[in-house]
Each structure stands twice: as C-alpha cells, then as structure tokens.
Amino acid sequence: MQKNLPHICPSCSAQLSVKCLVCEKCQTEVSGIFSLPMLASLSIQEQNFIIEFVKSSGSLKIMAQKLELSYPTVRNLLDDLIEKIETKQKN
Secondary structure (H helix, E strand, O other), X not given: OOOOXXXXXXXXXXXXXEEEEEOOOOOOEEEEEEOOOHHHHOOHHHHXXXXXXXXXXXXXXXHHHHHOOOHHHHHHHHHHHHHHHHHHHHO
C-alpha cells in the first residue's frame, strides 16, 4: 500500500512543510524547512485528474469518456481545479 504525502496539519489544518529528506541508497540526509511543490498540495483525486488530463493530451472529450461523465461536468471539474491552483499561486 502506497502512503500519500500529507500536506495539511491534522492538528490545526495549516499547510505542512518538509523538514528532512533522506536518500534511501546512501542514507544522506538533507535538513531544513522546504515548502511542498504546489501540485503536492492538491488532493490525490485532483492529482490523478491532472495526470489523466495530460495523458489525454488535454482533451476534455477523452476525459469525459474515461471518467464516464458528461463533457460539461468534466469542464466544470477542470475549471474548479484551475481556480484552486490560481488561488494557491496567489498565496
């Protein structure tokens, strides 16, 4: 089972940061306070939508077929995701 990277604090709901990175091969550790990439702050469902959208060459018609949803519904999902990304970029 793959563990997903948490990005929201379970205590206060603030954005989490990365404090340490470790190389599994040589055990080198890099410590500091690093922000997560913006895409990592999206939900797994939103990340999967983006991956499938890219794999579909940006075709909403293909996405609608894959998701078994109507074209307008997929367009609304994409619009909501765009709005969320733009809001995160402003912060």
